[in-house]
Amino acid sequence: MTTPHTLPRRQILHTLLGLGGWLASQSQANDTMQFVAASPEEPRARGKNDVKNSKQGRLVVVFLRGAYDGLSALVPHGDPSYYALRPNIAIAAPDGSAQTSLQLDDTFGLHPAMAALLPLWQQGVLGVIPCAGSPDATRSHFDAQHHWETGLPGKSSAANGWMNSLAGLHPNTRALGVGEANPLILAGSAPVQLVPRGQAATRAGSMGDERTHDAVLRLYAGQDDLSKAFRAGADSRLQTSQTLTEAQMSMPANAVDARQMAAADNGAGPAKGLLLDAQHLATLMRRNPNLRYGFLSAGGWDTHSNQGAGTGALANNLRALADTLVQLRRDFSQTNDMVLVVSEFGRTSAENGSRGTDHGHGNAFWLMGSQVNGGRWHGRWDGLAQGQLHEGRDLPVHHDFRAVLAQVLRHTQGLTLTQLADLFPGYAWDSTLDDLLRA
Amino acid sequence: MLAKPSPDLSAFTASPTRSAPPPGLSRRHWLWSAASVPLAGGLGALAFSRPGQAQNSDSGTQWPHLWRAVSRVGYGASPALLAAVKQAGSPRDWALQQIDLARTASQKPPLIAPDLADFNAPLPDIFAATKRERELRKQLKADATDPATRVKNPAAALERRMDFSQIKAPEFYTRRLTLQTAAWRLGSCSQPAIENPLLARMTEFWFNHLNVFIGKGAVRPFVGHYLVNVIRAHALGKFEDLLLASARHPAMLLYLDQAQSVADGSPGAQGRSRGLNENYARELMELHTLGVNGGYSQTDVRELARVLTGWTIGPMQPDGFRFAPRLHDNGGKHVLGHSFPASAQAAGEQEGIDAIRMLARQPATAQRICLRLAQFFVADQPPPGLVKRLRQSFLDSQGDISAVLRVLLASSDFWAADNKLFKTPMDYACSALAATQEAAGADRRGLVLAADYLNNAGQPLHGWQTPDGYVFDAATWLAPEALTRRSDFAFALTRRQSTPEFLQPFLSEATRRSIAHEAPALHAGLMLASPDFMYK
Numbered sequence: 001m002t003t004p005h006t007l008p009r010r011q012i013l014h015t016l017l018g019l020g021g022w023l024a025s026q027s028q029a030n031d032t033m034q035f036v037a038a039s040p041e042e043p044r045a046r047g048k049n050d051v052k053n054s055k056q057g058r059l060v061v062v063f064l065r066g067a068y069d070g071l072s073a074l075v076p077h078g079d080p081s082y083y084a085l086r087p088n089i090a091i092a093a094p095d096g097s098a099q100t101s102l103q104l105d106d107t108f109g110l111h112p113a114m115a116a117l118l119p120l121w122q123q124g125v126l127g128v129i130p131c132a133g134s135p136d137a138t139r140s141h142f143d144a145q146h147h148w149e150t151g152l153p154g155k156s157s158a159a160n161g162w163m164n165s166l167a168g169l170h171p172n173t174r175a176l177g178v179g180e181a182n183p184l185i186l187a188g189s190a191p192v193q194l195v196p197r198g199q200a201a202t203r204a205g206s207m208g209d210e211r212t213h214d215a216v217l218r219l220y221a222g223q224d225d226l227s228k229a230f231r232a233g234a235d236s237r238l239q240t241s242q243t244l245t246e247a248q249m250s251m252p253a254n255a256v257d258a259r260q261m262a263a264a265d266n267g268a269g270p271a272k273g274l275l276l277d278a279q280h281l282a283t284l285m286r287r288n289p290n291l292r293y294g295f296l297s298a299g300g301w302d303t304h305s306n307q308g309a310g311t312g313a314l315a316n317n318l319r320a321l322a323d324t325l326v327q328l329r330r331d332f333s334q335t336n337d338m339v340l341v342v343s344e345f346g347r348t349s350a351e352n353g354s355r356g357t358d359h360g361h362g363n364a365f366w367l368m369g370s371q372v373n374g375g376r377w378h379g380r381w382d383g384l385a386q387g388q389l390h391e392g393r394d395l396p397v398h399h400d401f402r403a404v405l406a407q408v409l410r411h412t413q414g415l416t417l418t419q420l421a422d423l424f425p426g427y428a429w430d431s432t433l434d435d436l437l438r439a
Numbered sequence: 440m441l442a443k444p445s446p447d448l449s450a451f452t453a454s455p456t457r458s459a460p461p462p463g464l465s466r467r468h469w470l471w472s473a474a475s476v477p478l479a480g481g482l483g484a485l486a487f488s489r490p491g492q493a494q495n496s497d498s499g500t501q502w503p504h505l506w507r508a509v510s511r512v513g514y515g516a517s518p519a520l521l522a523a524v525k526q527a528g529s530p531r532d533w534a535l536q537q538i539d540l541a542r543t544a545s546q547k548p549p550l551i552a553p554d555l556a557d558f559n560a561p562l563p564d565i566f567a568a569t570k571r572e573r574e575l576r577k578q579l580k581a582d583a584t585d586p587a588t589r590v591k592n593p594a595a596a597l598e599r600r601m602d603f604s605q606i607k608a609p610e611f612y613t614r615r616l617t618l619q620t621a622a623w624r625l626g627s628c629s630q631p632a633i634e635n636p637l638l639a640r641m642t643e644f645w646f647n648h649l650n651v652f653i654g655k656g657a658v659r660p661f662v663g664h665y666l667v668n669v670i671r672a673h674a675l676g677k678f679e680d681l682l683l684a685s686a687r688h689p690a691m692l693l694y695l696d697q698a699q700s701v702a703d704g705s706p707g708a709q710g711r712s713r714g715l716n717e718n719y720a721r722e723l724m725e726l727h728t729l730g731v732n733g734g735y736s737q738t739d740v741r742e743l744a745r746v747l748t749g750w751t752i753g754p755m756q757p758d759g760f761r762f763a764p765r766l767h768d769n770g771g772k773h774v775l776g777h778s779f780p781a782s783a784q785a786a787g788e789q790e791g792i793d794a795i796r797m798l799a800r801q802p803a804t805a806q807r808i809c810l811r812l813a814q815f816f817v818a819d820q821p822p823p824g825l826v827k828r829l830r831q832s833f834l835d836s837q838g839d840i841s842a843v844l845r846v847l848l849a850s851s852d853f854w855a856a857d858n859k860l861f862k863t864p865m866d867y868a869c870s871a872l873a874a875t876q877e878a879a880g881a882d883r884r885g886l887v888l889a890a891d892y893l894n895n896a897g898q899p900l901h902g903w904q905t906p907d908g909y910v911f912d913a914a915t916w917l918a919p920e921a922l923t924r925r926s927d928f929a930f931a932l933t934r935r936q937s938t939p940e941f942l943q944p945f946l947s948e949a950t951r952r953s954i955a956h957e958a959p960a961l962h963a964g965l966m967l968a969s970p971d972f973m974y975k
Contacts, residue, residue: 065905066904066905087711088711138731139721139737139740140721140725140731141905141907142725142731142905142907143731156731156732180897181896181897181898181915181916181918181921182914182915182916182918187914193920194918194919194920194921195920196895196896196897196920196921196924197897200894200895200924205923205924205926205927206923206926206927206929206930206931206964206968207923207926207927211958211961212926212930212961212964215957215958215961215965216926216965216968218953218956218957219950219953219954219965219968219969219970220970222949222970224970226917226922226970226973227970229917229918229919229922230919230922230923230970232919233918233919233920233921233922233923234919234923236919236920237919237920237923240920299904299905300904302718302905304695304696304716304717304718305696305699305716305718352714352715352716352717353699353700353701353703353705353713353714353715353716354696354699354700354713354714354716356696356716358716358717358718358721359717359721391737
């Protein structure tokens with residue numbers, strides 16, 4: 001994948017060294033809560049030629065690694081080709097009974113395991129683009145994720161992550177990643193905060209013992225970059241664990257939620273997996289208004305065999321995703337907050353020989369937020385008839401993911417067209433998506 | 440770029456002059472190099488300040504070379520390993536000697552403690568026990584009056600200590616295998632008495648290159664067997680033999696769904712038809728051999744998948760493999776310009792073997808593997824000239840891994856001070872174990888801590904979900920909060936341990952002075968948590 005000629009794939013070291021700066025800025029956090037001031041009455045950008053810089057929404061990207069099967073989440077039940085292509089794994093057309101899709105309109109339905117999202121759809125805060133993706137047609141997970149995270153389709157050489165570049169546009173703005181050691185989307189020169197998956201994020205470990213903490217830090221007192229990184233890590237670790245522990249102890253509302261969730265989960269116990277990570281992300285972003293960009297990811301979507309239909313492995317993943325999105329909507333419901341659910345590409349429109357799906361091209365791209373012109377789908381959809389498929393097998397990409405991001409960043413972050421062109425060199429504004437967000 | 444790293448970054452020379460990044464060096468590379476100065480300066484200072492050595496330039500490089508040899512050819516310094524290197528004459532001689540020793544060891548059965556041995560049982564036994572476990576669990580679930588009742592593990596406490604001597608519960612069979620595999624793996628990577636250090640290293644490299652995921656249920660019971668009988672057994676042999684062995688093992692057949700890929704229209708259960716699954720064919724070319732830009736197309740993926748139809752698991756077979764002629768697509772195929780003419784279905788097994796060997800011999804494959812080897816052993820951005828030489832030796836020797844390693848370990852690039860490597864969590868865990876657990880014997884508490892640390896650090900053993908394997912570079916692992924988790928592990932591991940004084944010569948003056956001022960109970964932990972211990 002990498003050649004000896006390319007630069008380092010991730011430029012993370014200096015990325016992280018700015019953390020000290022973030023920590024220093026903590027004391028001024030109250031002065032920089034601009035996003036709170038954003039109100040529904042605020043005048044809004046209309047069309048691409050307005051320039052508006054007062055948008056201060058928060059943005060969370062949920063990346064489904066492995067290419068999720070959008071044709072099981074957003075079910076094209078109105079298209080007979082769908083059932084012809086997927087004799088064993090199609091989600092049944094809505095008829096009101098269990099395990100059939102939930103009607104969204106005459107074209108699409110929602111996977112029954114994602115029923116928790118139906119109210120959000122009906123409230124008009126959840127929308128979807130059925131055929132989005134990268135203009136590059138690679139079917140390699142790793143290349144496609146690289147393209148997606150750098151915002152540079154077709155270029156697999158080293159580059160910064162676009163979310164890092166986005167955070168770098170504003171001096172006090174930071175990005176937070178929960179779960180992965182060092183996701184590419186956050187790599188770059190702007191400082192980011194990275195916390196691990198699960199309960200480990202809440203523990204201060206050896207940094208919580210004053211004597212040990214001080215003795216270790218004396219080993220990292222220098223001005224070399226490892227020392228700086230360690231000091232930033234120690235501060236960040238204490239901050240993270242303190243914030244999350246306080247939140248756990250002082251939130252009766254969450255306790256009720258947790259109980260309801262447990263009941264709905266058939267006694268599966270407290271939040272775990274993606275849902276727990278989402279709770280941590282939300283808590284950290286709530287407590288630190290400088291953290292305006294969040295990244296979450298989940299694996300297990302590469303369903304080559306026996307993916308199931310109304311029930312099964314994929315349905316379980318979709319249910320966990322829907323629960324997570326419901327939680328995220330509670331935490332990210334201010335005017336310009338936005339949650340995006342994406343994947344590196346889609347899966348074959350036909351099922352393969354082992355009741356799964358192989359690597360495809362276009363996929364459904366979900367958007368959730370008060371500014372989403374939701375309760376409907378957006379963009380072009382030509383159905384799954386043979387002549388409409390990419391290379392005769394996959395959903396086409398009618399909408400470049402960068403064009404979707406550009407709409408979002410312009411409307412909710414106030415990015416200028418120049419800034420967008422810097423962030424996504426060579427992308428083209430997609431005016432067919434101009435009604436994607438409320439204006 | 441970076442044909443020759445700048446001299447003022449060269450470690451181990453005690454050069455005090457370090458300033459701005461030299462022209463032509465990327466900022467990141469510069470930072471990364473500069474970050475490792477504590478170890479560099481320290482070793483240099485030490486080499487020049489030790490009595491009787493200061494005047495001798497050869498011995499001036501001895502300490503850093505010693506550290507590099509044990510940390511990269513193996514997993515890290517222990518008193519016994521350092522003694523062995525000393526006996527060999529020089530770190531370089533020792534390193535080169537390991538190639539034949541590792542190869543010889545790979546051809547013999549591994550040393551596995553009797554209470555860990557279940558994971559390496561004959562494959563038909565593993566298949567049978569897995570089936571029994573599945574049936575038993577189904578039965579236990581059906582018998583439970585309250586559906587919420589979970590099956591209790593009677594041996595959880597023993598498992599917690601990785602003590603398997605009395606654990607037999609058949610309903611926890613695969614769980615036991617998973618833990619036994621982890622215990623053996625961590626022991627073999629940290630104790631040269633159990634495993635040749637280079638063999639343990641190469642086992643890591645190839646397992647990662649031909650990754651399988653222990654979190655995928657069907658794969659889980661076979662991971663340990665795959666590790667020992669595919670990866671370890673071929674780790675210093677011919678690449679194509681290794682690749683073929685992985686292709687035929689149940690762990691890989693199940694992980695990338697090859698076991699289910701059959702000719703389109705083959706009869707399946709309940710009158711339904713089955714067909715092709717592209718997963719393995721794609722990753723075989725994209726990851727195991729050619730690389731994503733290696734010149735194959737989507738058509739090649741389909742065609743290769745067709746070639747491999749009928750390759751599946753054989754639960755009753757000693758090698759776990761079965762070729763099912765009736766499920767093979769016997770039409771003509773073309774893969775990368777090689778044609779596989781229409782033939783009798785029975786010829787399908789040989790077709791697959793031919794295709795896999797053909798892929799193993801492609802120059803793009805040699806390039807990809809040699810680049811990865813150089814990244815693993817030398818530097819995140821290895822010198823292109825080195826990769827080129829490795830590639831040539833790979834092609835000249837028909838993929839003889841030992842031959843490639845000989846070029847690699849003899850190269851000046853391997854020993855060059857500026858070719859830094861930051862430890863991955865796996866490196867860190869195993870080097871900490873090596874430094875402190877030599878006398879642990881059957882006490883596996885250190886291994887338990889190491890396995891927990893790897894989970895928290897984002898590099899769980901055999902736990903990378905996707906077939907690309909872990910990335911090993913500093914850009915991935917040198918992350919602020921993650922560094923503090925190394926400190927957690929260091930102090931947990933060294934609680935009530937005596938201080939590993941033999942590490943002193945490898946620590947910088949500043950580190951030694953700082954540690955000397957702290958309470959003695961902290962000394963061992965601080966040594967392992969020190970910046971000096973983060974590099975290999």
